[in-house]
Amino acid sequence: MELSNIEKLLEKYFEGETTISEEKELKVYFTRETVPSHLERYKDLFQYFSQESTITATKDLKLNTSSKKSRYAWMGIAASIALIAGIFLTNTPPNPDETLGTYEDPEIALQETKKILNMVSQLMNEGKQELVYLNEFESTTEKLTK
Template sequence: MVLDNIEKLLKKYENGETTLKEEQVLKNYFSSDTVAPHLEMYKPMFDYFLVNQQEQFTKDVPLKTKNIFNYKWISVAAVAVLMMGFYFSPIIANSDCNDLGTYCEPEQALEEVSKQLAMISNHFNKGTQTVGYLNEVDKGTSALGYLNEIENTTSIIFKN
């Protein structure tokens, strides 16, 4: 009778349907020395649960994090940025416009852009001339489209 009850509780336990009292009955049964031989495989699992239940965490868990901000480093970073600004400002102020690959005069820049756009247009026109034959291909595909329509109507008439 007791063995049948334990087997029923094990099935419920495997399905996750046991209550805490029923689980305690299973733990008590498997912690005893009189376990049925065909249920011996469950004994290590329930022994582990008993040992694991007695374990305790002994380390301290810090609940507040220390958020100390050192303002000295902000002043050091600010001084470093200012020193770099003072060091590099004469170099930038004395540079010519052409040193950076730019033009000082807007008219000169406009003339250079016009030259580059004319060159691109010339090469683009050469490319479009070489693919002009594609219009003939489009005409051929449209003629094939008409043939498909004729085939569809003949299949409707003759009901293939």
């Protein structure tokens, strides 16, 4: 067999594009006694494959198809359904009378709104202080690019 053909087959093999007959050719080639030195590293691989393909099972496997396993499987499925149903049935929607965040008195609502907006403003200003470093970085990069 031609050496360049074997090298092409090896490339195809490692790309996963060979057919079964091409793989058999490679196995036959690498189980020979003489293999070129640059392909010696593949010899053990293909010899292993050819040896392992001859192994057959010596015992019959018996599958245990007892009803206990299927019963446990059905119990697990039933428990899962019961759990999901319990979660959805106990999670009742809130009463419209118990709505949170609403105020009857407009003055109290205005005071709470001002308090929350003041807190948001303070947090925004804290974040704005950190942007000073970004402005400094930007001015430095502008100096370097000019």
